[in-house]
Amino acid sequence: MDCIIAVDIGGTDIKFGKFYGTKLIESQKVKTNKKNKGKYILPEVFEHINLLVGEDELIGVGVGVPGPVVNGIVLGAQNLGWKEIPVKDLTMRKFPGIKVTVLNDANAATLGEEIFGGGQGYDDFVFITLGTGIGGGIIINNNLIEGNTGSCGEIGHLRVGFNNDRLCTCGLFDCVEQYASATGIVISANKLRLDRETILNDVEEVTSKVVFDEAEAGDELCLEIVDLMVEKLATALSQVANTINPEAFVIGGGVSKAGKFLLDKLSNRFKELAFFSVRNVDFQLAQLGNEAGIYGNMYRVMQEINDGN
Amino acid sequence: MDCIIAVDIGGTDIKFGKFYGTKLIESQKVKTNKKNKGKYILPEVFEHINLLVGEDELIGVGVGVPGPVVNGIVLGAQNLGWKEIPVKDLTMRKFPGIKVTVLNDANAATLGEEIFGGGQGYDDFVFITLGTGIGGGIIINNNLIEGNTGSCGEIGHLRVGFNNDRLCTCGLFDCVEQYASATGIVISANKLRLDRETILNDVEEVTSKVVFDEAEAGDELCLEIVDLMVEKLATALSQVANTINPEAFVIGGGVSKAGKFLLDKLSNRFKELAFFSVRNVDFQLAQLGNEAGIYGNMYRVMQEINDGN
Numbered sequence: 038m039d040c041i042i043a044v045d046i047g048g049t050d051i052k053f054g055k056f057y058g059t060k061l062i063e064s065q066k067v068k069t070n071k072k073n074k075g076k077y078i079l080p081e082v083f084e085h086i087n088l089l090v091g092e093d094e095l096i097g098v099g100v101g102v103p104g105p106v107v108n109g110i111v112l113g114a115q116n117l118g119w120k121e122i123p124v125k126d127l128t129m130r131k132f133p134g135i136k137v138t139v140l141n142d143a144n145a146a147t148l149g150e151e152i153f154g155g156g157q158g159y160d161d162f163v164f165i166t167l168g169t170g171i172g173g174g175i176i177i178n179n180n181l182i183e184g185n186t187g188s189c190g191e192i193g194h195l196r197v198g199f200n201n202d203r204l205c206t207c208g209l210f211d212c213v214e215q216y217a218s219a220t221g222i223v224i225s226a227n228k229l230r231l232d233r234e235t236i237l238n239d240v241e242e243v244t245s246k247v248v249f250d251e252a253e254a255g256d257e258l259c260l261e262i263v264d265l266m267v268e269k270l271a272t273a274l275s276q277v278a279n280t281i282n283p284e285a286f287v288i289g290g291g292v293s294k295a296g297k298f299l300l301d302k303l304s305n306r307f308k309e310l311a312f313f314s315v316r317n318v319d320f321q322l323a324q325l326g327n328e329a330g331i332y333g334n335m336y337r338v339m340q341e342i343n344d345g346n
Numbered sequence: 347m348d349c350i351i352a353v354d355i356g357g358t359d360i361k362f363g364k365f366y367g368t369k370l371i372e373s374q375k376v377k378t379n380k381k382n383k384g385k386y387i388l389p390e391v392f393e394h395i396n397l398l399v400g401e402d403e404l405i406g407v408g409v410g411v412p413g414p415v416v417n418g419i420v421l422g423a424q425n426l427g428w429k430e431i432p433v434k435d436l437t438m439r440k441f442p443g444i445k446v447t448v449l450n451d452a453n454a455a456t457l458g459e460e461i462f463g464g465g466q467g468y469d470d471f472v473f474i475t476l477g478t479g480i481g482g483g484i485i486i487n488n489n490l491i492e493g494n495t496g497s498c499g500e501i502g503h504l505r506v507g508f509n510n511d512r513l514c515t516c517g518l519f520d521c522v523e524q525y526a527s528a529t530g531i532v533i534s535a536n537k538l539r540l541d542r543e544t545i546l547n548d549v550e551e552v553t554s555k556v557v558f559d560e561a562e563a564g565d566e567l568c569l570e571i572v573d574l575m576v577e578k579l580a581t582a583l584s585q586v587a588n589t590i591n592p593e594a595f596v597i598g599g600g601v602s603k604a605g606k607f608l609l610d611k612l613s614n615r616f617k618e619l620a621f622f623s624v625r626n627v628d629f630q631l632a633q634l635g636n637e638a639g640i641y642g643n644m645y646r647v648m649q650e651i652n653d654g655n
Contacts, residue, residue, distance in 0.1 A: 105623050112623070160494075161493070161494050175589070175590065177486060177491055178489075178491075180487075182486055182487075182590065183591075184470070184590060184591025184592075184624070185469075185470050185591050185592055185593040185624075185626075185627075186591060186623055186624065186626060187591075187623075188591040188621070188623040188624045189589070189590055189591045190589065191588040191589070191591070191621045191623070191624060192588070192589065194588050194621040195585055195588055195589070196581065196584070196585065196619075198508060199507060199508060207621055207622060208622070209619070209621075272505065275505070276504055276505065276585045276589070277589050279500040279501070279503050279504055280484070280498070280499065280500070280501065280504070280585070280586050280589050280590065281484065281491065281493060281498055281589065281590065282492075282493025282494050282495060282496075282497040282498045282500070283493075283494055284494040310505075310518070312497070312500045312503040312516055312518075313516060313517070314414050314421070314495055314496075314497040314500070315493070315494075315495065315497045315500060317494075317495060318494075
C-alpha cells in the first residue's frame with residue numbers, strides 16, 4: 038500500500054510516523070545520535086525509514102528539523118550540531134523518484150495544528166509552543182509563512198524588557214523565552230522564592246508544572262510567578278497581533294498543559310495590551326501534542342503531491 | 347478613453363489620481379470636509395470623480411481610507427469622524443457596473459511602493475511610514491496582507507518601553523510612534539533640550555527636519571535625539587523581523603527625508619537587536635512620496651479587473 042513517512046528530528050529524539058493517506062498507522066521514537074556534529078543522524082533516519090516502509094510502497098518523505106530551512110536546505114541546527122545541510126537533496130538521492138519535503142520543526146507543528154488540531158477553522162493564526170524554549174509558526178490566508186530566511190515566527194526572541202535582566206541563549210537580553218518557557222518559569226521561581234513563604238521551598242524539584250499546579254491551588258508566590266509569565270507572554274503576543282492581526286493564537290508545548298487557567302489569564306491581559314483594532318483574537322489550546330510535527334510533515338508531502346510540484 | 351480614478355482620503359486632504367492604464371495623467375488635491383462626522387466626504391468624492399472622468403470612460407475606482415477595512419467596509423476612521431461605513435457598496439451604487447476597491451491608506455501605499463516604488467524586486471517586505479504618526483503595511487509572497495480585522499502593520503503601536511514614560515493617543519504607553527514619528531521626535535527634543543546647549547534653543551520652531559539637519563551638522567543634543575529615535579524604531583523593527591522574517595524594510599513618510607543618514611543608523615542598530623537568523627534585511631527608502639496611496643489604489647483596481655473578481 039502507498040505510504041508516507043514523516044520524520045520529526047529533535048535535539049533529544051527523532052519521531053517517525055507512517056501514514057496511509059492522512060491516517061497515522063504507526064509511530065516510533067529513537068534517540069538522536071548527536072556524535073560527530075550530528076553526521077550519523079540522516080543515515081540513521083534513512084535506515085529507519087526503510088524499516089518502517091516494509092512491504093509498502095513509499096510515495097513521500099516529510100522531514101522536520103530544528104533550524105531555519107530555505108529551499109530544502111537546513112541553514113543550521115545548533116541542537117543537532119549541524120551547519121548548513123541540503124537535507125532535501127540528500128533525502129531525494131537516497132529515495133529517488135519520491136516526493137520529499139523539509140520544514141522547520143515549529144512550522145511543521147503549525148501546519149499540523151492548522152489541518153488536524155487547534156488551528157482548524159482559522160484562516161490566520163499564530164502557533165506558539167511553550168516548551169524548553171518558545172517556538173512559533175504563522176498561518177496567513179491558510180498558508181504557512183516561512184520567511185525570507187526560513188525564520189518566521191521566532192516569537193521566543195521577542196523582547197519584553199529593557200533592563201537587561203535576563204541573558205538569553207541567543208546572546209540578547211530579555212527575550213520572552215527567558216520568562217514564559219518552562220525554563221523561564223523555573224528561572225523566575227528560583228529568583229523569587231528565596232526568603233519567601235511558599236510551597237516551592239518544600240518540593241523536590243521546581244518545574245513549570247509544579248508552579249502552575251500550586252498557583253491554581255492558591256500559593257501566593259506561584260501566582261506571582263504565573264502573573265509575571267503571563268505579563269511577558271501577553272506583551273509579546275500583543276506585538277505579534279499589532280504586526281499581523283491574526284484571528285487566533287494556538288498555544289502548545291508542555292507549559293500549555295496548564296490549560297484554561299493559563300489561557301484565560303493570557304487572553305485577558307492580551308486584550309489590555311494589544312492595539313484596540315487587533316484585540317479580538319481567540320485563544321486556543323493545541324491538540325496534537327508531540328505529534329503535531331509528524332502530522333505537519335505528512336501534510337506538506339500530501340500538499341506537494343496534490344499540487345504536482 | 348478608459349480611465350481609473352484613485353482616491354486617497356486623508357484627515358487633512360483628499361488626493362485624486364486619474365490613470366490611463368498605470369499612467370498617472372492628472373492628480374488633484376482638495377481639503378477634507380470633516381463637518382457633521384464626515385458625512386459630506388463621500389458625496390464630495392463622488393462629485394469630484396465625475397469631474398475628473400470628463401469625456402473618458404470610467405472603468406474603476408480605488409479608494410483609500412485612514413482606518414481598518416474588511417470586505418470593503420471601513421470599520422471606523424477617527425480622523426474623518428467616521429464610524430462603520432460600507433464605502434465599497436456606496437461607491438458601487440454611485441458608479442454601477444464598474445470595479446470598486448477599498449484599501450486602508452497605509453496598505454494602499456504599501457502596494458504602491460511594491461509595484462512602482464521602493465519595494466520593487468522584493469517578495470516580502472514591510473513598509474513603514476514615519477509621519478505625524480507611524481503606519482505600516484506588509485507584503486508576503488508578493489501579496490498584501492490585510493489582517494483579520496483589516497489592521498495588519500500597526501507598527502506604530504509596537505511597545506518599546508516599559509516605564510510608562512509616554513502616553514500614546516491609542517491609550518497605551520510607550521508605543522514607538524511616541525518616539526520615532528515626526529511628533530515623537532519633537533516630544534523628545536522638547537524633553538531633552540531644557541538646560542542644554544543646543545541650536546534647538548535658538549530656532550523658531552523645533553521640527554523633526556530641524557533635528558535631523560542639525561544632528562547631521564554635528565549638534566550633540568540633536569544627535570542624542572536621533573539616536574533615541576533610532577534605538578526605539580530599531581527595537582520595533584526587530585520585533586517585526588522576529589515575527590515575519592522579511593527581506594526588506596521600506597521607509598517612507600516625512601521623517602524618511604533624512605535619507606541615508608537615518609537608514610544607515612537604523613540598519614546598523616537593527617542588526618544588533620534582531621534575532622541572528624532574521625538580521626539580513628535590506629533597508630530602502632520609499633520612492634513615491636505622497637503619491638504612493640494613489641498608485642496603490644489604482645493598482646488594486648487593476649488587479650481585480652485582471653483577476654475577474
